[in-house]
Amino acid sequence: MQLQTLPEAFKHAQPILETLEAEGYEAYFVGGSVRDTLLGRAPHDVDIATSAYPEEVKQLFKKTVDTGIEHGTVMVLDHGDGYEITTFRTESGYTDYRRPDKVKFVRNLSEDLKRRDFTINALALKADGTVIDMFDGLTDLKQHILRAVGDPSERFNEDALRMMRAVRFAAQLNFGIDLQTKQAIVKKRNLLAKISVERLNDEMTKLLQAPNAQLGLLMLIMLELNQYLPGLNQKDIDLWGYTEQLAVRQPQTATQAWTLMAFELGLTASDAGDFLRLWKHSNELIQMAQAALRVLNIARMDVPTDWDLYQAGPALVTAQAVGEISEMPMMGSDWNRRYERLPIHKRQELAINGQTLMQELKMPAGPKLGQILLKLEQAVVADQVANTKDALLAQAVKLDASPQA
Structure with a gap:
């Protein structure tokens, strides 16, 4: 498959790929930007994968930043834009169910793509618009299916957050999840307990604002992922109620x-x-x-x-x-x-403050002063006292004389 027209975001980055290819390296657009382009959605971050090793990339471009060089990522700065270029790599040994213990740079695109989460995210795009599909991701795109690359249990062992990403993508793209991938989620869902709350928060927040948030949250409940999320254990009934609200709007x-x-x-x-x-x-x-x-x-x-x-x-x-x-x-x-x-929308809009009361009425600082200020604020909001200095000072005198103030 070859795209006849590339989005502007890709056109701007084409010279990066062409520079790498001119030196004999392979270079491709990869990840979500390719998926979104094929779905007719505007791509966001443009990620590039290449057979060139990080030091080789740095030699080809004048301005680079080592954003993640230990994992093969170098940012190339070009005409005010930054493009992350990552060397093809393999990963192994995910003892924390998040990060690989070992990263090995390779020259083979297939080795790089097979470590990705879902087939629809394992597509690569050449500078000339040719789509590289090694795991039948194009079919899954057409059928609106989320399917893990290779063995889904292995993918979730590598990064347990991928289970949350599955239900989040379902909500964002209105996709179903294939049976084997679902079964692996059920089998591995307890691993979510090992993922940092910050990463879980990011996925849940995106899910709840997605176009089909109801679908994503329903899948999350049915797969019982909520049992391993902060404060949501045994909250199925309440979450079902949330899904009913999401049926109307997000x-x-x-x-x-x-x-x-x-x-x-x-x-x-x-x-x-x-x-x-x-x-x-x-x-x-x-x-x-x-x-x-x-x-x-x-x-x-x-x-x-x-x-x-x-x-x-x-x-x-x-x-x-x-x-x-x-x-x-x-x-x-x-x-x-x-x-x-x-009359006012915050205390700072009161015509007087504590300093005024201390200077004008010689009131001492302390709890009673704070209580009088609060009562003045409430009286102004209730439109019982005008928000002027004279009116408020007069009311403060009355409150100061009251035994309940």
Whole structure:
């Protein structure tokens, strides 16, 4: 098979391949960019594989960076673009079920392609558009099937994360998984416990935002991969509920995806923090999810107050998106209107601060000062006190005199 027209991303990189070929080396586009091109999708990262050894690559190009030279990868900088060029290699001895203990550079393309995960990712493309297919990947592309290269059990022993990649690709590409590959996943799924949480997080986050996230999550549950994922052991029923929501629409951001996950698991904001920390999420995502969950959990039972909306702040966008996906009887547009009408949207917008109270009213620093500031903030949000310095100072005097302040 030969492509008559290459995507622009490949055209820009053609001179790299041609330079290698002119010196007698083999060079090909490989990996997901080839797969996506054949599926009519825009390729992203352009990866190149070659029979040239790293030092040979470095001699051919003026600007290179050793991004992973121990594994045969050199980045070539060309006209502002960077292209990772990796030497054909074989790998052996995966004692941590992730990285090879030994890497050997080879000159043979077949040896390099046979170590890849799935047949649709084991395709190579020459500079002239000729597709090299050694494992019937083109047939699997046409049939929308994910099939491991060679013995699937060996592929999952090499890198157990490939099992998560299988369900993630199913969600992204709307592909099924062939029977032998499924059976190997069932046999080897316990190895997921050996994979770093960060890598699991990356795959799960991509899955939950994929075009057919429902399919991917259903496969994950049916293959019982969730039993080896942080905080998802014995959560099948809740995850089934999540798949029902994904039938309607998918989250648009990672924060929405994980907030929806916590919401479907029935977690409080505090419990969600523990759950999301298990997955090694950033503090920013955790705080946003917690703020969204507080207002969502209130909305399960009652109409959120203006103070509830104020406390949600920027997380209100996430809360509304999650509520819509969950098909909650929410007043999303009303929430927006109410939030926009609030006199302030954060404490920094108050016309006074603690320093003002200490200077103008000679209030001492301490817990009572903080309590008065909070009550002033609540009063402004409730539109009970104008957000002016004079009005707030007058109210502060009253609060200071009150025994409950």
